[in-house]
Amino acid sequence: MKHGKPRITHQREVILEELKSVRTHPSADELYDQVRQRLPRISLATVYRNLEFLTDQGLVQKIEVGGRQKRFDGNPEEHYHIRCLDCGKVDDVDLDRIQSLDKSISRTCGYKVIGHRLEFMGICPECSK
Amino acid sequence: MKHGKPRITHQREVILEELKSVRTHPSADELYDQVRQRLPRISLATVYRNLEFLTDQGLVQKIEVGGRQKRFDGNPEEHYHIRCLDCGKVDDVDLDRIQSLDKSISRTCGYKVIGHRLEFMGICPECSK
DNA sequence: TTATTTGCAAAAACTTTGCTGATAA
């Protein structure tokens, strides 16, 4: 974005590995806690900067679901999520991306449609009990 | 939520009127600027508190699209939005709510599905020029 | 060597909260 050739730093590798190792969709500070178990002296700013970097590189994705904090997903493929309205957990949803939506909206709204984001909301099995 | 019988204050009325009067989807501070033209001594905290109140009452809705700030919509009916990736503007999208999605997800993911949110992303006509 | 990255601290951006006086009913 603003710099020259990116470097592969240890922090960067560990952040990517840890994010890819979980199926949850952690916020930056949750991932920070996780990464600190391997790199106790890492800073939260480094986690934020690298999550931004990895997102720009297309290696992970930033997901902006409801709630206050942004979350990150080790799977860069576009897919949909469901969020528990009780505990806030975010899971993946098994539904093919609906390509036809973008085309149908392009025809009606005057925007150049680039993509869409679909998020389901519900109560997870644990919270349902 | 925590109080007894709500009152109809002047601030509350003006905030609701102003939000209903625009088709944009202002953030709290944008609406604050707008409302201040009629109530110069209102505080941003009052705007935040009343937007929360009006949302709880189902008179408006809080929309949590991409970007940093939450936005508010004077139309409480569920509908979809499209956001310009260039200027950040949010418009309504003319597409019926896809009820079938919730049912199909209920069958596959174990969640009790309550609803969904669909947001399109694109470039608005002005930014396309 | 040297340009990029880190850690730290400070700032920024956005939102919520405590308190006292004002006000709707």
Add this chain to the structure above:
DNA sequence: TTATCAGCAAAGTTTTTGCAAATAA
């Protein structure tokens, strides 16, 4: 009258940034 609400200021939460030291290549 009185419980709710507003305004103000302060604090809380999340994210970003400036800078000097560390480091990948």
